[in-house]
Amino acid sequence: MKIQQFGNWQSTVLGIVLATLVILGLNSFIIINPGQAGVISILGKAKDGALLEGIHVKPPFISVIDVYDLTVQKFEVPAESSTKDLQNLSARFAINFRLDPIQVVEVRRKQGTLANIVSKIIAPQTQEAFKIAAARRTVEEAITKRSELKEDFDQALGDRLDKYGIIVLDTSVVDLAFSPEFARAVEEKQIAEQRAQRAVYVAREAEQEAQADVNRAKGRAEAQRLLAETLKAQGGQLVLQKEAIEAWKSGGAQMPKVLVMGGDLKSGVPFIYNLGNVQNQP
Structure with a gap:
């Protein structure tokens, strides 16, 4: 047992x-x-x-x-700043980053979790980097030169996060907004520019029409001058008779009751002969 x-x-x-x-x-x-x-x-x-x-x-x-996790992380971070002309400008950035494996121990000692890294490091440094980039230009330049704004932001953010063991791979401007006052000013400016362009167009159109009238007047004067010279020259009477025949054709090619003819083929003195008298004779 x-x-x-x-x-x-x-x-x-x-x-x-x-x-x-x-x-x-x-x-x-x-x-x-x-x-x-x-x-x-x-x-x-x-x-x-x-x-x-x-x-x-x-x-x-x-x-x-x-x-x-050392793979690429993506977070969207909002930011606000004042521009060179003291206009309020807000943005939202999508930031792609990863942790430096060599400095991951220091990250653990100083920042802790990934959530702490985003809230305590990336978010405030994004705000500071955006202030640096926005302060270098006016709000209009920030909108029209968006790529340059992003370059300045990327440079400032990369320099600031590098010392924390955070490697910035890429950033994207998800949204860029300005104050309602500036929006109204931009709209009014666009309307004024459109009106000015319309006024210039109307002025140019009037100028072109006036020039066309001048050209037409010059053309008529030149035609009259050439016609006068033709009539004065030898055989000019034939030209006048041809013009009369063309006019009769355009009126229906009907023989007129009153026919104007030259008394002498060589003379320019016309006479009037009433064809109605001939038609009434038996």
């Missing part, structure tokens, strides 16, 4: 030992996946050197592993 009890006790102890070894084994290793980095803290103190992808040994029960 005692032998059987001793055997049961040994089996129990052996089972406890094996279970303890399994638990110790499971808590002595950590696997870091690709695109991640781990920071090991032993008894509440972060150890230097980030744990990169692969399997790593860690002290069981007294260590904690904080895993950070």
